[in-house]
Amino acid sequence: MEKFYGEKGIQLIAESHSKAIDHIEQIVGEEGIVCDFERVDGFLFVPEAESADLLEREAALVKKLGKECLSLSQTPFPSFKTGPALQFPEQAQFHILKYLAGLLKALSRYPCQIFTHSAVQDIQDGSPFSLKTAAGATVSAKNVIVASSMPINNRFFIHTKQAPYRTYVITGTVPKNAFPKGFYWDTLDP
Numbered sequence: 001m002e003k004f005y006g007e008k009g010i011q012l013i014a015e016s017h018s019k020a021i022d023h024i025e026q027i028v029g030e031e032g033i034v035c036d037f038e039r040v041d042g043f044l045f046v047p048e049a050e051s052a053d054l055l056e057r058e059a060a061l062v063k064k065l066g067k068e069c070l071s072l073s074q075t076p077f078p079s080f081k082t083g084p085a086l087q088f089p090e091q092a093q094f095h096i097l098k099y100l101a102g103l104l105k106a107l108s109r110y111p112c113q114i115f116t117h118s119a120v121q122d123i124q125d126g127s128p129f130s131l132k133t134a135a136g137a138t139v140s141a142k143n144v145i146v147a148s149s150m151p152i153n154n155r156f157f158i159h160t161k162q163a164p165y166r167t168y169v170i171t172g173t174v175p176k177n178a179f180p181k182g183f184y185w186d187t188l189d190p
Contacts, residue, residue, distance in 0.1 A: 002061060014065045021092045028094070033102030037094040042183035043075045045085035052084040054187050059086055076180045091183055115139065120152060 002010050028037045046052050055071070062069045070087040104114065119134040128140040146152060150162060 007064075010061070011065055014062075014067055018067075018090075021090070024094070024099070025092065027103070027106075028099070031102055031106045033099055033106075035094045035096075035098035035102060037092060037099075038181070039090055039092050040182045042088040042091040042185075043072075043085050044088070044185055044187065045075050046083035046187050048081050048083045050083055050187070055084055055086055062086075062088075075184060076182075077184075082186070093181070093183070123152065 001013060005013065025037060025039075027033065028035060044055065044058065046055055059069055059071055068089055070089075072085040072087055074082045075085045107114065118137070118139075120131050121134050122132040123144055123146070124130040124132075128142050129144045131139045131141060131144065133139065
């Protein structure tokens with residue numbers, strides 16, 4: 001990201017990430033939202049026998065940004081041999097549907113409208129914005145947040161620069177507390 005956004009840009013990205021977690025934690029506390037929010041560590045690891053150069057560059061950048069990360073010989077999975085890893089403290093996890101239900105309850109105290117099952121097909125800039133739904137309805141809004149993995153507007157043509165990825169999920173029964181809580185991701189290209 002440093003290559004694309006420069007040092008100031010990645011400083012803003014790092015700060016916004018930390019502040020977003022802090023803000024969600026604050027909302028959870030102030031609104032009494034029961035969503036299983038907890039702080040956990042994140043672990044970025046290089047698969048065994050792969051070069052750790054990427055981790056070394058990442059650690060140097062993180063430290064340059066004034067953030068904390070620890071270098072480890074591997075993740076805390078004793079039965080799974082990863083390669084070297086970086087540990088990022090103070091990340092967070094929570095149950096997103098419980099959190100959203102709590103936000104909806106909190107928002108009910110304010111004069112706002114929430115539309116569900118309303119696929120937006122077009123957004124027109126303006127004051128107010130104009131949104132057209134798949135069902136043919138038009139909604140006017142002072143502010144619009146597009147929170148999707150693929151933008152629906154053509155303002156910056158971001159979607160032409162995005163690549164589709166597929167990931168897989170395997171489910172199974174795992175004994176409680178068999179694995180340390182946390183986020184785990186590797187450096188392999190999907």
